[in-house]
Amino acid sequence: MLATRPIIALDFPDRATILNFLGTFPKEEKLFLKVGMELFYQEGPSIITWLKELGHDIFLDLKLHDIPNTVERAMTGIASLGVTMTNVHASGGQKMMRAALRGLEKGTKSTEQVPLLLAVTQLTSSTEEMIQKEQLVSESLLTSVRHYADLAYRNGLAGVVCSALEAEQIKKYLDSEKFICVTPGIRPKGSQLGDQKRVVTPCVAKQLGATYIVVGRPITSSKTPYDVYLTIKNDWNGEKTYD
Ligand SMILES: O=c1ccn([C@@H]2O[C@H](COP(=O)(O)O)[C@@H](O)[C@H]2O)c(=O)[nH]1
Numbered sequence: 143m144l145a146t147r148p149i150i151a152l153d154f155p156d157r158a159t160i161l162n163f164l165g166t167f168p169k170e171e172k173l174f175l176k177v178g179m180e181l182f183y184q185e186g187p188s189i190i191t192w193l194k195e196l197g198h199d200i201f202l203d204l205k206l207h208d209i210p211n212t213v214e215r216a217m218t219g220i221a222s223l224g225v226t227m228t229n230v231h232a233s234g235g236q237k238m239m240r241a242a243l244r245g246l247e248k249g250t251k252s253t254e255q256v257p258l259l260l261a262v263t264q265l266t267s268s269t270e271e272m273i274q275k276e277q278l279v280s281e282s283l284l285t286s287v288r289h290y291a292d293l294a295y296r297n298g299l300a301g302v303v304c305s306a307l308e309a310e311q312i313k314k315y316l317d318s319e320k321f322i323c324v325t326p327g328i329r330p331k332g333s334q335l336g337d338q339k340r341v342v343t344p345c346v347a348k349q350l351g352a353t354y355i356v357v358g359r360p361i362t363s364s365k366t367p368y369d370v371y372l373t374i375k376n377d378w379n380g381e382k383t384y385d
Contacts, residue, residue, distance in 0.1 A: 144353060148344065148374050149201055151176045151326070151358030155184055157192070164196070166367045174226075176201040176356055190223045200225045201324075201356075205262050207231035210241035217245025217259075225257050227324070229303060232261035232290035239297045258322065261294035262303040263287040266327030267337045284308055288315050295321055305340035306347035306355070313351050326356040330374060333360045344378035 152175050154160050160181070167173065175198045181189060182204060190200055202225040206213045213230060220228050230242045243259055250256045264273060264287050273279040279286050291302045291312045301322025304312065309323035329341040336359055347355050357374055364370040 144348075145174070145355075146375070146379055147174045148328070148361075148371070148378055149174045149176050149324070149354055149356045150361055150371065151178060151203075151356055153178055153180055153358050153362060155180060157185055157189060160189075160193075163362065163367060167371070168368070171368075172197045172199070174199045174201065174354075176203050176358075178203045179205075187219075187223055190225060194224060201227040202257075203229060205229055205231050206242065207234045208238070210235075210238045213238050214241035214245035214248075217242045218249035221246045221249025221257060222251075224254060226255075227258045227260060227300075229260040229262055232263055232294055232302070236293055236297050239294060239299055243298055258300040260301050260303050260322065260324055261290060261299050263290040263308070264304070266305045266325075266340045269339045284311060288312055291316060291321070301353065306342045306350045306352040307340050309347075309351040309353075322353045323351060324354045324356060325352040326358075328355045328357045328360070328374070330360055330370075330377065344374050345380065348378055348380065 150173055152160060154163065175193055177189060177200060193200055202220060206216055207230060230239060239261060246256050246259055264283055270283045273283055273286060287304050287308045288311060294302050295316050301324060303324045305327045306325040309325060312323055313319060313321060325347055327338045327341045328344055328347055329335060331343055335341060344355055355378055361367050361370050
C-alpha cells in the first residue's frame with residue numbers, strides 16, 4: 143500500500159486562516175489533512191467535522207501519552223469524530239497502546255472503520271545526541287525507533303510515525319510491507335529545515351519505503367501553496383525529481 147497524496151500538516155491557529163489557505167486549492171481537490179495540537183486546542187472537535195464535510199480525510203495528530211485508562215477514554219471520544227488516523231507516543235508503553243486501540247474500537251460506529259492507530263517513535267526533530275543525552279537512551283536512534291516499531295506491531299497498531307530514514311529498516315526488521323510508516327521531516331531540496339533534523343526529500347522518502355509523507359511548512363508557508371503541493375505530490379509519485 144502506498145498513499146498517493148502527501149498529508150498536509152495544517153499547523154494554523156484557527157478556522158479563518160485555514161479557510162484562507164484552503165481557498166488557494168481547487169474546490170474539487172480532496173486532501174489528506176493533519177490536524178495537530180495547535181489547531182485542535184484552539185478550535186476543538188468541530189474543526190474535524192467541518193474539514194470532513196468539505197470532503198477531506200483527517201489524521202488527528204494529538205500524540206497521546208498518559209496512563210492507559212486516560213488514553214483509552216480519550217480515544218473513545220476521538221473515534222467518534224470519524225478520523226482516518228490518530229496516534230500515541232510509543233514511549234507510553236504496550237499497555238497504553240492496547241488501551242488506545244480498545245478505546246478506538248469502543249468509540250467507532252459499527253458502520254465505520256476503526257481509525258488507524260500509529261505510534262510515534264522518536265520525533266523527527268530529535269538527533270542521536272539528543273536521545274542519548276536527554277532521554278539517556280544507550281542504544282542507537284535506529285535501534286530505539288525499531289524497538290518502538292516492534293512494540294507497536296506486536297500490540298496490533300497499524301504503523302508508526304518515524305523519519306523516512308528509518309522506514310526501510312523498520313519494514314525489514316518486522317518483515318512486513320503492510321506496516322505503515324508515516325513520515326514527517328519532509329523537505330524538498332532547498333527548503334528551510336526549521337526545527338526538523340531527520341529530513342529527506344519526497345522522492346527519497348518513497349525510495350526508502352515511507353507509506354505516507356507529512357508536509358507542513360514547505361506548503362503552508364509558501365505564497366503558492368497549491369503549486370508547491372503539486373510539485374511535492376509529483377516528486378513523491380515519481381513523476382518529477384528535484385536536482
Ligand atoms: O516526529 C514527528 C511527529 C510529528 N511531526 C509533525 O509533522 C508536521 C511537520 O511539519 P513541517 O512544517 O513539515 O516540519 C508537524 O505538524 C509536526 O507536529 C513531526 O514533524 N515529527
